[in-house]
Amino acid sequence: MRRAVVLGGSFAGLLAARVLHDFAEEVTIVEPDHERAPATRSGAPHRDQLHALLAMGHEQLERLFPALTDEMVEVGAQLGSGEQIQFYTDGRLKPSVPDARMIGATRTFIEDHIRRRVLDLPRIKVLPHRSTGVRVHAGRVDTVSYVTAEGHRDELPADFTVDAMGRSSRLGRWLENEGWPAPRVERMQIDLGYATARFHRGHELPDTVVAHSTPGPASNYLPSVCEPGALTAVENDRWNVVLAGYTGYRPTSNPAAFLTRMRRCVAPIQQVADLCEMDGEPTTFHVRDSRRRHYQDVPRLPGGLAVVGDAFVSVNPIYGQGLTLSALHASALDRYLRTGASPHRPATGYFRRANTVVNAAWTLSTTADLAQPHVTGPYPLGYPVVRWAADRVTEASIVDAQINRTFMDVLHMRRHPRALTHPRILLRTARTLATRTA
Numbered sequence: 326m327r328r329a330v331v332l333g334g335s336f337a338g339l340l341a342a343r344v345l346h347d348f349a350e351e352v353t354i355v356e357p358d359h360e361r362a363p364a365t366r367s368g369a370p371h372r373d374q375l376h377a378l379l380a381m382g383h384e385q386l387e388r389l390f391p392a393l394t395d396e397m398v399e400v401g402a403q404l405g406s407g408e409q410i411q412f413y414t415d416g417r418l419k420p421s422v423p424d425a426r427m428i429g430a431t432r433t434f435i436e437d438h439i440r441r442r443v444l445d446l447p448r449i450k451v452l453p454h455r456s457t458g459v460r461v462h463a464g465r466v467d468t469v470s471y472v473t474a475e476g477h478r479d480e481l482p483a484d485f486t487v488d489a490m491g492r493s494s495r496l497g498r499w500l501e502n503e504g505w506p507a508p509r510v511e512r513m514q515i516d517l518g519y520a521t522a523r524f525h526r527g528h529e530l531p532d533t534v535v536a537h538s539t540p541g542p543a544s545n546y547l548p549s550v551c552e553p554g555a556l557t558a559v560e561n562d563r564w565n566v567v568l569a570g571y572t573g574y575r576p577t578s579n580p581a582a583f584l585t586r587m588r589r590c591v592a593p594i595q596q597v598a599d600l601c602e603m604d605g606e607p608t609t610f611h612v613r614d615s616r617r618r619h620y621q622d623v624p625r626l627p628g629g630l631a632v633v634g635d636a637f638v639s640v641n642p643i644y645g646q647g648l649t650l651s652a653l654h655a656s657a658l659d660r661y662l663r664t665g666a667s668p669h670r671p672a673t674g675y676f677r678r679a680n681t682v683v684n685a686a687w688t689l690s691t692t693a694d695l696a697q698p699h700v701t702g703p704y705p706l707g708y709p710v711v712r713w714a715a716d717r718v719t720e721a722s723i724v725d726a727q728i729n730r731t732f733m734d735v736l737h738m739r740r741h742p743r744a745l746t747h748p749r750i751l752l753r754t755a756r757t758l759a760t761r762t763a
Contacts, residue, residue, distance in 0.1 A: 326668040327351065330469050330483040332456045332496075334359055335372075336436050336648060337634025338489030339443045340655035343389050345487070346446045348662050353481060355471055357455040371610045371642070374521045375557055375567035376432035377535075380737035382649030383428055385656050390442050394428060397438055401560030403429030405534025412733070413591045414541040414719060416551040420726035422733050429534045429558040431565065432648070452481070459486060459496070461503040465628030465669045485668040487631045487658070492616065494636035505627055508618040513691050515641050515700060518575025520609040522583055524564040524601035534558045536593040539643075541723075542716040546696040548574065552590040553643070556597060563604065564597050569643050572699050576609065583607045615640045615694070617687055621680040626671045631658055638683045640690040649738050653682040682738070689735065689742045718745050721754040724761065728753055 329349040331338045334356030345352045378386070386393055398404050405428075408421040428435070443449055452471065457478070460468035469481045488496045497507030536556040544550040554568040568576045568586050576583060580603055587598035617638040620626065633654040640646055661675035662668075692711060694700050705711070722732040731750055734740040744750065 326484045328353060328481075328483055329485045329487070329668075330355060330481060331487045331489055332469065333489035333491060333634075333636075334440075334451060335489065335491065335634075336432070336439070337491075337636070337651035337654065338487070339436070339439050340389065340651055341487045341489055341631075341633050341658060342449055343439075343443050343446070344655050344659045344662070345485070346443075346449055347659070348668075349485065350448065352446075352449045354449065354451045355454055355456045355469065355481070356451055357453060357474070359451045359453040372432055372436075373608055374432075374519065374610055374642075375555060375565040376435075376648055377537075377555070377557075377645030378428050378430075378435065379645060379649040380425060380427065381739050382652040383426060385649075385652035386439070389652075389655065390439065393438065393442070397428065397430055397435065397560075401430075401562075402434065403534045403558040403560075405429055405558075409532055409534040411533060411536045411593065413536070413538040413551075414723050415543040416538070416591060417723050418591075419723050420729045422730050425733065425737070427535050431559050434560050435648075454479075456490070458499045458502065459630075461500070461505060461627045466630045483629065485629050485631070487633055488636045489633050491635040492639045494618075494632075496632065496636065497618065500627070503627075506623055506625055508620045508623050510616055510618050512614045512616045513694060513700065513703075514614050515612060515694050515697070516572050517569060517612045517641060517643060518571070518609060519567055519569040519612075519643065520576040520578060520583065520607040521565055521567045522580070522607040523604040524566060524597050525604055526558060526562045526564045526601065529596055529600045530558075530593055533593050536591060538591040538594065541719050543720075546693075547698075548589075552586050552594075554587070554590045554594055556594050564601060566594060566597060571697055575611065576607070578607045578609050580606055612642060615687075615690060617683060621673075621676040626673070626676075628670045628672070629668055631661075631672045631675050633658065633679075637679065638687060640686050641694055644690050644693070644736075646686045646690065646738065650682060650686055653738065654679050657682070685741050686738070692742075714746060714751065717758060718750065718754050721757040725753065725757045728757065 326349040328351045329345040331342045331354045334354040342352050406426045407423045410425050412419045454471040454473050456471045458470045459466045466486045472478050501507050539553050540546045557565045559565050584598050587594050634651040657678035722729040
C-alpha cells in the first residue's frame with residue numbers, strides 16, 4: 326500500500342489514519358477544516374456538545390495511543406472510576422462498578438490530543454481541501470478528486486481510501502456516478518433535541534466525575550420522575566451538563582429554562598445548577614433520525630474502500646456510542662489489514678467485522694428508542710417480548726450489583742447486548758424482582 330487516503334479529519338478519520346500509518350508508505354487526510362480553530366470547524370457541528378467516551382472506546386484509544394490518558398489528565402482531563410461514575414435510572418442511583426473508568430473531557434480536547442499524536446507520525450500529512458469524488462478503475466477506487474479553497478480542482482492517486490465524512494457522506498452518490506451500487510440507507514426517526522451548558526467547577530461534588538440520568542420502566546421512559554441528562558467534569562475547571570428531550574420537549578438555549586430543568590434532575594445536576602455559575606449560553610443540537618448504511622450487503626463493492634464512523638452508522642447520541650463506535654471501526658480496520666488482505670480487493674472482511682459492532686449498537690439504541698411513544702418503528706420481530714424482558718433486567722439492575730455490571734458492560738460496549746438475555750442473567754433478574762416484591 327503506497328498511499329492511503331482518508332476523507333475527513335475528525336475523530337473517526339484521525340483514528341483510521343493512525344491505523345493506516347502501520348500499513349501504508351504515506352497517509353493523506355483530506356480535510357477542509359484542518360487549519361481552522363476547533364470552534365469554527367464546519368464538520369461535526371455537534372462537536373461542542375457533551376460527548377461520552379465509553380469504557381471500550383477508552384481502551385481502544387489507549388491501545389492506539391499509549392499513555393494518552395495520562396497525557397490528557399496531566400493537562401486537565403478528569404479520570405473517574407468506581408463510585409465517581411454515577412448512573413441513575415428513574416432517579417435512583419445504580420450500584421457502582423468498581424473497575425469502571427471514564428475520562429472526563431470535552432470532545433474538542435480529546436480530538437485535539439489525538440490530532441497532535443496522529444500528525445506527529447512521520448508518514449501522515451493533511452490536504453486542507455474538500456473532497457469531491459472518487460474514481461473507480463479496474464474494479465477499485467484508485468483516485469480521489471478534491472477542490473481547494475481557491476476553487477482549483479485536482480486529483481490524488483490512492484491505493485486504499487477510507488470514507489470518514491460523517492452522517493452527510495456523499496460516497497453513495499459518488500459510487501453511483503461511477504456505475505456502482507450505493508448502499509441501502511436505513512433510518513429510524515427519533516426527533517431528539519439536546520443542549521449542553523458549561524459551568525465553572527469549584528470544590529462541589531469532589532467525588533463525582535460523571536453523573537448520568539435516564540428515565541426507565543417506572544416512568545415508561547418519559548421525563549415524569551426526573552429530567553434526563555448528564556454531567557461531566559472536564560478540563561479548565563468546568564462542568565459540562567447536557568439535557569435531552571424529544572419532539573416538543575427539546576431543551577432550548579435559554580439559560581433560565583435550562584437551569585429550571587436541571588433542578589428537576591438528579592442530585593448532582595441539581596447541585597451544579599444551585600452552586601455553579603453558567604459559562605455562556607447553552608448550545609443546542611437537533612437529530613432527526615438514526616441512520617446506517619448497509620455496506621456489508623452491497624452486492625458489488627469496488628476494492629480499495631472502507632467506511633468508518635458516522636458515515637457507516639449514526640445512532641441516537643443520547644446513548645453516547647458515537648466516539649466508541651469510531652474507535653471500534655478503527656480496531657476492525659486494523660484487524661482486517663493485519664490478515665494480509667490486498668488493499669486493492671473489496672474490503673468485505675473489514676465490513677463484516679465492523680458490521681458486528683454496528684449491529685450491536687444499532688440493536689441497543691433502536692430497541693431503546695422504540696420505548697418512546699412518538700417513535701413508530703420499524704419494530705423488530707418479537708419486540709413486545711424483547712421490550713418486556715429488557716424492562717425487567719433494567720429494573721433489576723437498579724438494585725443488583727451483578728446484573729448492573731453486565732448491564733454496564735453492554736452499555737460501555739464491552740459485551741454484546743445478547744449478554745442481557747443470557748439465561749443466568751434472566752434467572753437472577755427473576756429472583757431479584759421476586760425478592761423485592763415479597
